[in-house]
Amino acid sequence: MNIKVIAFDADDTLWVNEPYFRQTEEQFCSLLAEYASQHELERELLKIEIHNLGLYGYGIKGFILSMIEAAMKITQNTLSIEVVAQIMDLGKQMLNQPIELLDGVEDVLQSLKNKYRLVVATKGDLLDQERKLKKSGLNHYFHHIEIMSEKDDANYKKLIKHLDIQPDELLMVGNSLKSDIVPVLNIGGYGVHVPYHITWAHEQIEHSIDNERFKNVESIKEILEFL
Structure with missing residues (x-):
């Protein structure tokens, strides 16, 4: 890789x-x-x-x-x-809910920040996502914040163009196979799926993923071993 x-x-x-x-x-x-x-x-x-x-x-x-x-x-x-x-x-x-970081997140970001460019690639309401990121205290770890209207192949292509990288130089980490993993694999990137115990019905897919650029982990901390 x-x-x-x-x-x-x-x-x-x-x-x-x-x-x-x-x-x-x-x-x-x-x-x-x-x-x-x-x-x-x-x-x-x-x-x-x-x-x-x-x-x-x-x-x-x-x-x-x-x-x-x-x-x-x-x-x-x-x-x-x-x-x-x-x-x-x-x-x-x-x-107005407080931001509750998931276990291991800050340790992983701290370990990776000097080795890779880290970005946030999310979707949702611009104001709300910006507010949550600010309240999280994680801003300083990220080189770029991308808030998309939809996470699809086209918008991920725009992201890698903006970052001036090739598709196989991007690794996407997320809890949704549909939004975070499949589109990135489609354009030639890598994907690590970190399942969350609750997933919105609209984000669920029924088929499995068989791709050498894909890995499923139980915890975000396992990304360090993968890399």
Whole structure:
């Protein structure tokens, strides 16, 4: 390998994220429990979230709007303004959550920072991701921050062009096979998958990956052994 740049996903790779969405989803279902079962509410919310990705992108703000839309649909537009306010408060609570770094993250970044150019390659709301990175205290480890609207082959190609490297000089580290690993392998880079115990349904893939440039690890600390 001739790795020059190591890119890290942010949410659920560097810090905790998805559990806050799950917790808020449960609270959303409790608010609307008189209208439908939890399973039905979760299914409807997910369907609307995915439908809205092209409009709102990824992140908490889009999630708030999707919760309100789902609630309106489920209640057949009889949703009270009080419940709308409660849903908005749930979203604000998510935006104000403290940043909880995952185990081993800072040790790994400290070990790698003088050997490779380190970057963050994430997706989501620009303001929210910038806020989380600042609150994390990890800014000083990274040469570049890339916040994408979508993690696909084209945007990873733009990233390596910006970094002035070849595809096989990039290693991407992340918890999502769909967003962090597959597109990078497609363009000729390396991928290390660090699973997180909770993964959003939209980020899951059903097929396995058989590629010599791919490695699955149990902990982010194993990256040091891989390199």
